[in-house]
Every structure is written in C-alpha cells, then in structure tokens.
Amino acid sequence: MAKSSRRAESYRYWYLVLVPLLAILTLVEFYPLVDGVRLSLTGSSGQLSLSNYSQMLTDRSFWSAVSVSLAYTIGSTVICIALGLGLTYLVTQKVRGRGYFEAIYVFPLATAPIVVGTLWSPSSTWDDIQSFLHFILHQPYFNELSIGFFFPVMVFSEAWEWAPLVMLVALSIINSQSPQIFEAAELHGASALQKFRMVGLPMVLRSPVMQFVIVLRMIDAMGSFAIPLSWSNWVGYPYNVGSPVDTLSLFMYKLIFIPEYGFPIGLVSAVAVALLAVTLVVAFVLIRMMGRALPLSGGG
Amino acid sequence: MGQNTKKRRPSLGSVMTYVVLVLAALYSFWPILVMALEGYQIDLAPLFSGKAVRSIGGVPFYSGGIYPTPIHYIDAIKIVAFPRLLGNTSLIAAISISVALAAGVTAAYALARLPVRGKGFITYTLLALRAVSPFALIVPLYIFFTRNGLWDTYLGVGLAEEVAILSMVVWMLRGFFTDIPKEVYDAAAVFGASEWQIFRRVALRMVIPGIVVTSLFAFVLIWNEFPISEILTGPVTKTVAVGVWSGLGETTNSFMEVSFDDLNAAGFLAWIPAIIVILAIRRYLAKGYSLGTASSK
Incomplete structure (x- = not known):
C-alpha cells in the first residue's frame, strides 16, 4: 500500500516531459490552426466578417476542386486497396524467391509523390504504353489531353504509389495470425485462390488495423498535392484554377502563388478551414477506430 | 499424401504463378526503370514499336530512340545541384528528427506507461493532427515564418517538418515501449528502481533499435515530403x-530551363x-x- 502510493507520488512530475512536445505542437500546429481560423474570419478591411466564406461558397473553382478531390480520393483509395490485395495474394504464394518479389513490389513506396507525377506523365511511362498499344496491338493513340485519359491515369498513379503499403499491412495481419487457419483450409481441399478469398481476405479486411490504414490513406489522398501539381503541368493547366486536376490543396497553392490571383489570404484560409473541418470529422472516426485497433491501455 | 500430389504437379501452376509475379514486378518497377533510362536518354518505346515515336502533349513525335549519354545525370548534379539538395535535406532531416526525438522519447514513454495528467488528450490530439493536411496550416505558417525570419532557414524548415513526422514518431515510439514485456518493467521495479531509472536504464536501452527504425522512417517521410518544403524553402x-x-534554377541559372530528362535523372x-x-x-x-498499430513481424 505504502509502496503504491510512493509510486503514484513519483509520477507527479512526469507530466513535465510532455511540455516540450506541447511546445512544438503549439508552434507548428495549434498556432497555425487558430491563426488560420482568425485569418478566414477577417474581412478585407480587417473587420470580423464572413465574406471570405461567402466568396468561397460562390466560387465555382472551389466546388470544382471539392469534386475533383472527392473523385480523386475515392478512386485512388479503391484502386489502391484492390492493387494492394492483389499483390498480397501474389506474395503469399508458396514459391521460391517470393521475398525478392516482395522487395520489388515495395519500390513505388520509396518514390516521392512529386516524382510519381513525372513517372506516369505522358512522356514517360505512357510513351511506352502508347507505342505498345499502337504498334503491337494496332490500337489508336489515346488523346493524352482528354480528361477521360489523364484523370484516371493520375488517380491510378496515386494508387500505384501506395498499393505496397496495403500489401505490407495485409501481410503483417496475415503473418500475425496462426498459420493453422490456412492449414485447416488446405486440409479441406481449398485452392490457393480459395484460401486467399475465403480466409485471408476476410481476415485482412475485418482487421481494425487495415481499416485504420485505409482511413489514413483516404485522408492523405484528400490532401494530395504533388501528383496533381505535376499533372497540371503535363496537361496544360499550370496557371489557372478550377482545372480538372485541381484538388483542394492545388487550388489553394495556385491562389497563393500565381500572381494573377494576388494571394487572397482570407479566401485561402477559408478553404483551409473547410479542409480542416472535413479532416476533423475523419479524425474523430480515426480515434474511434484506433480505440478498437489498439486500446489505450495504461500498460506497465 | 496430399503433400505428394501437391508436389507432383507444380509445372503449369507454378510457372503461371511466376509469370504473374514477374508481370507484377514489371508493373512495380517499369516506371522507375523508364525514369532511370530516360535520364540516360534511352527511350524504350522503339522496343515495342520498331519505330522511334514519342508523344509530346498528345501529339506523336519522332523520338530520340536509344542514344545513351550520361549528360543528364551530369546536368542533374550540376544544374539541379543535386549534392547541394542532398546536403540541405539531410541537414533539415537531422534537425527535425533530433527535435522530434528530444521531445518525443520521454513523452512516448510516459504516454505508453504512466498515469500522467493529460495523457489521453495528448495521445489522441497527436492522432487527430496526423489527419490534418499541411495545407490547413501552411498559410499561417508561411506568414509567421516570413515575418520572423524563419522562412528558408534550416531551423525553420526543420521545425515545420515536425508537421510531417511528429505524430508518427511519438505514436511509433509509444508502440515500441508498449511492446516491452510487462515482466521487464515489474522486475526493474522489484529491484527498487525509480520510474526515471526504469526509463533510463531499462526501457530506453531496449527501444534503441526502435528509435533507429523510427528515425529512418522519419527520414524517408522528410526526404519525400513536398508541400511544406515547396512553400517554406527558398x-x-x-x-x-x-x-x-524545379531544379535550383533561382540561384544558379535563372534563365536555364531544367529539361524533362534532367528531372528524370534527378528523380x-x-x-x-x-x-x-x-x-x-x-x-x-x-x-x-x-x-504503430500493425505488428512488425
């Protein structure tokens, strides 16, 4: 009894170790967040005003950016999960050298998003694909400047980069389970595909860890910037907002840096607050999920 | 028995498996290979076509075909000033990771193990902040940095990169501290170690590999991080x-366009x-x- 109270006593000053952490968060997170809200509520002559929000809500480029962001997020997340699970199926096959394949499949993860934007651009990878389709399969050329071509490619390149992450998480979930589950399925005569579809897949998709990672992925896709930025150059929209590749982030970036728009601080801040509102809702979902994935236990 | 029949018919099945594995490998590294070769001005499209065609802006052009030259790598090193960029990123990453570890290691320990005040609040705030896009912070940060002389300084950018790594660092370290078996902590306590001694002499030493992994991971995040550095570096x-x-055009050759091939070489x-x-x-x-939620095995 005496001992435990002595211990409790010794924890008294431990909250001090959280102070440096809070100081950094205040500088680079809390202060900018609060200041962003303040800037968004400041009118052109410095008074408290909602004019920035009304300007934002009546701006067609804003709504265009919202829909582009949504399509981009949903599309890339769905493709990313599908590709990642496909890769998982492949590397769980019992063949020699699968470790090497697993290593190769991780390659895209190391590529910077801004480089991914260049990789999948019309003059890089699509060059080869076009030649292949045109000269070997005798298909007509894609018009690379049509939205029906470049938007799916852009969304796909985001998925290409992050599919290995889904694979790695899926593998860690499968490997943390008892292999006897798969052995049992094998005894019942399940083929490799059946084992994956009926045992591995439900195991992975029901895992709170996987769901958590998918939500994180959606958040990052929602804020995606580098890939759309590079595409806005390849398809000829570097200097105007409201283009079909302008996500919310790119929309804000263009408002800040293209001289023609004159850095409308209030408007950009209003868009930032809108973006923040969406993320806070998702963050709430995340916290609920994290509670299931990893209960916040006292430990020790 | 089942084992034997399985072993006897690997031929077609496993060949097919290998074919698919190789195709998936191509899908994973083809674009990277194209980038590497594009830097040497080697265009693989003629391999598929017999004709050297490259499309620029949707219009098919005659392509360079295969004319290997190291010139774009030399350009990447000289014009894009790659060594300079590498030094910059390493310095920024070093500052950022040191700050994150200095503030994060003890905090992660406390968050993992101790009933400290505000623990739940901080743990979940860090998680929520992980969800905040840098673009929700960037305008006030940009204004604050330009007004206080932090814009385009190593210290300033290093601090700003905490946005990209701090949540991950603390959560991941917290996971490593939680992974230490409870018995280890109990044993140390039985020998009369104070909480600080348990942290310094036992837990910290056990998570050193975890700290290395976390730092390396943070390094990759900063290395590939684009929006914050695009706006806060000059x-x-x-x-x-x-x-x-963009190359380092502003300082070295402001009139010189960095060519597509140079970008590929640098990339x-x-x-x-x-x-x-x-x-x-x-x-x-x-x-x-x-x-830190997934297991590492």
Whole structure:
C-alpha cells in the first residue's frame, strides 16, 4: 500500500516531459490552426466578417476542386486497396524467391509523390504504353489531353504509389495470425485462390488495423498535392484554377502563388478551414477506430 | 499424401504463378526503370514499336530512340545541384528528427506507461493532427515564418517538418515501449528502481533499435515530403523533393530551363537513398505507416 502510493507520488512530475512536445505542437500546429481560423474570419478591411466564406461558397473553382478531390480520393483509395490485395495474394504464394518479389513490389513506396507525377506523365511511362498499344496491338493513340485519359491515369498513379503499403499491412495481419487457419483450409481441399478469398481476405479486411490504414490513406489522398501539381503541368493547366486536376490543396497553392490571383489570404484560409473541418470529422472516426485497433491501455 | 500430389504437379501452376509475379514486378518497377533510362536518354518505346515515336502533349513525335549519354545525370548534379539538395535535406532531416526525438522519447514513454495528467488528450490530439493536411496550416505558417525570419532557414524548415513526422514518431515510439514485456518493467521495479531509472536504464536501452527504425522512417517521410518544403524553402534550403521538380534554377541559372530528362535523372538519384532506407526497414514499414498499430513481424 505504502509502496503504491510512493509510486503514484513519483509520477507527479512526469507530466513535465510532455511540455516540450506541447511546445512544438503549439508552434507548428495549434498556432497555425487558430491563426488560420482568425485569418478566414477577417474581412478585407480587417473587420470580423464572413465574406471570405461567402466568396468561397460562390466560387465555382472551389466546388470544382471539392469534386475533383472527392473523385480523386475515392478512386485512388479503391484502386489502391484492390492493387494492394492483389499483390498480397501474389506474395503469399508458396514459391521460391517470393521475398525478392516482395522487395520489388515495395519500390513505388520509396518514390516521392512529386516524382510519381513525372513517372506516369505522358512522356514517360505512357510513351511506352502508347507505342505498345499502337504498334503491337494496332490500337489508336489515346488523346493524352482528354480528361477521360489523364484523370484516371493520375488517380491510378496515386494508387500505384501506395498499393505496397496495403500489401505490407495485409501481410503483417496475415503473418500475425496462426498459420493453422490456412492449414485447416488446405486440409479441406481449398485452392490457393480459395484460401486467399475465403480466409485471408476476410481476415485482412475485418482487421481494425487495415481499416485504420485505409482511413489514413483516404485522408492523405484528400490532401494530395504533388501528383496533381505535376499533372497540371503535363496537361496544360499550370496557371489557372478550377482545372480538372485541381484538388483542394492545388487550388489553394495556385491562389497563393500565381500572381494573377494576388494571394487572397482570407479566401485561402477559408478553404483551409473547410479542409480542416472535413479532416476533423475523419479524425474523430480515426480515434474511434484506433480505440478498437489498439486500446489505450495504461500498460506497465 | 496430399503433400505428394501437391508436389507432383507444380509445372503449369507454378510457372503461371511466376509469370504473374514477374508481370507484377514489371508493373512495380517499369516506371522507375523508364525514369532511370530516360535520364540516360534511352527511350524504350522503339522496343515495342520498331519505330522511334514519342508523344509530346498528345501529339506523336519522332523520338530520340536509344542514344545513351550520361549528360543528364551530369546536368542533374550540376544544374539541379543535386549534392547541394542532398546536403540541405539531410541537414533539415537531422534537425527535425533530433527535435522530434528530444521531445518525443520521454513523452512516448510516459504516454505508453504512466498515469500522467493529460495523457489521453495528448495521445489522441497527436492522432487527430496526423489527419490534418499541411495545407490547413501552411498559410499561417508561411506568414509567421516570413515575418520572423524563419522562412528558408534550416531551423525553420526543420521545425515545420515536425508537421510531417511528429505524430508518427511519438505514436511509433509509444508502440515500441508498449511492446516491452510487462515482466521487464515489474522486475526493474522489484529491484527498487525509480520510474526515471526504469526509463533510463531499462526501457530506453531496449527501444534503441526502435528509435533507429523510427528515425529512418522519419527520414524517408522528410526526404519525400513536398508541400511544406515547396512553400517554406527558398533558394538556400531547397530540399531534394522540391529540387527534382524545379531544379535550383533561382540561384544558379535563372534563365536555364531544367529539361524533362534532367528531372528524370534527378528523380532517379533521389529515389536511390529512399529505396535503400525503405528496404532496410521493410519489416517495420507497416508499423510506421499505421502509427504503430500493425505488428512488425
């Protein structure tokens, strides 16, 4: 009894170790967040005003950016999960050298998003694909400047980069389970595909860890910037907002840096607050999920 | 018996498996290979066509075909100033990771184990902040940095990169502290160690590999991080990720356009350190990206 109270006593000053952490968060997170809200509520002559929000809500480029962001997020997340699970199926096959394949499949993860934007651009990878389709399969050329071509490619390149992450998480979930589950399925005569579809897949998709990672992925896709930025150059929209590749982030970036728009601080801040509102809702979902994935236990 | 029949018919099945594995490998590294070769001015399209065609802006043009030259790699090193970018990024990453570890290690320990005040609040705030896009912070940060002389300084950018790594660092370290078996902590307590002694002499030593992994992971995040460095770095502190997009044009050759092939060469050079680190910590990547929730085995 005496001992435990002595211990409790010794924890008294431990909250001090959280102070440096809070100081950094205040500088680079809390202060900018609060200041962003303040800037968004400041009118052109410095008074408290909602004019920035009304300007934002009546701006067609804003709504265009919202829909582009949504399509981009949903599309890339769905493709990313599908590709990642496909890769998982492949590397769980019992063949020699699968470790090497697993290593190769991780390659895209190391590529910077801004480089991914260049990789999948019309003059890089699509060059080869076009030649292949045109000269070997005798298909007509894609018009690379049509939205029906470049938007799916852009969304796909985001998925290409992050599919290995889904694979790695899926593998860690499968490997943390008892292999006897798969052995049992094998005894019942399940083929490799059946084992994956009926045992591995439900195991992975029901895992709170996987769901958590998918939500994180959606958040990052929602804020995606580098890939759309590079595409806005390849398809000829570097200097105007409201283009079909302008996500919310790119929309804000263009408002800040293209001289023609004159850095409308209030408007950009209003868009930032809108973006923040969406993320806070998702963050709430995340916290609920994290509670299931990893209960916040006292430990020790 | 079942084992035997399985072993007897690997031929078609496993050949098919290998074919698919190789196709998937092509899908994974083809674009990177194209980038590497594009830097040498080797265009693989003629391999598929017999004709050297490359489409620029949707219009098919005659392509260079295969004319290997190291000139774009030399350009990447000289015009894009790759060594300079590499130094900048390393310095920024070093500052950022040191600050994150200095503030994060003890905090992560406290958050993992101790009933300290505000523990739940901080743990979940860090998680929520992980969800905040840098673009929700960037305008006030940009204004604050320009007014206080932090814009385009190593210290300023290093601090700003905490946005990209701090949540991950604390959550991941917290996971490593939680992974230490409870018995270890109990044993230390039985020997009469104070909480600080348990932290310094036992827990800290056990998570050193975890700290290394976390730092390497943070390094990759900063190495590839684009939006924050694009906006908060200038001619002096420009990082690799920004440089492979725009070159270092402003300071060295403001009139010189960085060519597409130079970008590819620089992009490939930038990829090499990242892939080395990524492969080195491959076992822990799932853990890192899931903020420590996935297991590392």
